[in-house]
Amino acid sequence: MAKNITVELCMGSSCFARGNSEILQAVETYLNEKGLQDRVELVGHLCLGKCNQGPNLRIDGTDYSGITPEEAISYITRALEE
Ligand code: FES
Numbered sequence: 627m628a629k630n631i632t633v634e635l636c637m638g639s640s641c642f643a644r645g646n647s648e649i650l651q652a653v654e655t656y657l658n659e660k661g662l663q664d665r666v667e668l669v670g671h672l673c674l675g676k677c678n679q680g681p682n683l684r685i686d687g688t689d690y691s692g693i694t695p696e697e698a699i700s701y702i703t704r705a706l707e708e
Pocket of ligand 1: 636637638639640641648672673674675676677678680682
């Protein structure tokens with residue numbers, strides 16, 4: 627059975643300035659286009675404590691740092707397929 631995942635996006639000011647605003651938009655668009663809202667819980671955080679490595683994203687407890695919107699989508703896609 628297809629599994630559900632939790633995606634935590636850092637919405638702290640440092641990560642937001644480093645690109646998480648674009649990543650948030652890209653992820654929301656991707657989930658809408660693919661109809662994945664029921665399988666992906668998207669959560670915002672104030673700070674994941676790694677500001678100088680941002681933008682930071684956490685998928686089911688695994689952290690990804692310094693990512694682009696394209697990388698965020700591919701990590702989410704991979705996590706859904708695992
Ligand atoms: S603002 Fe994102 S880790 Fe601190």
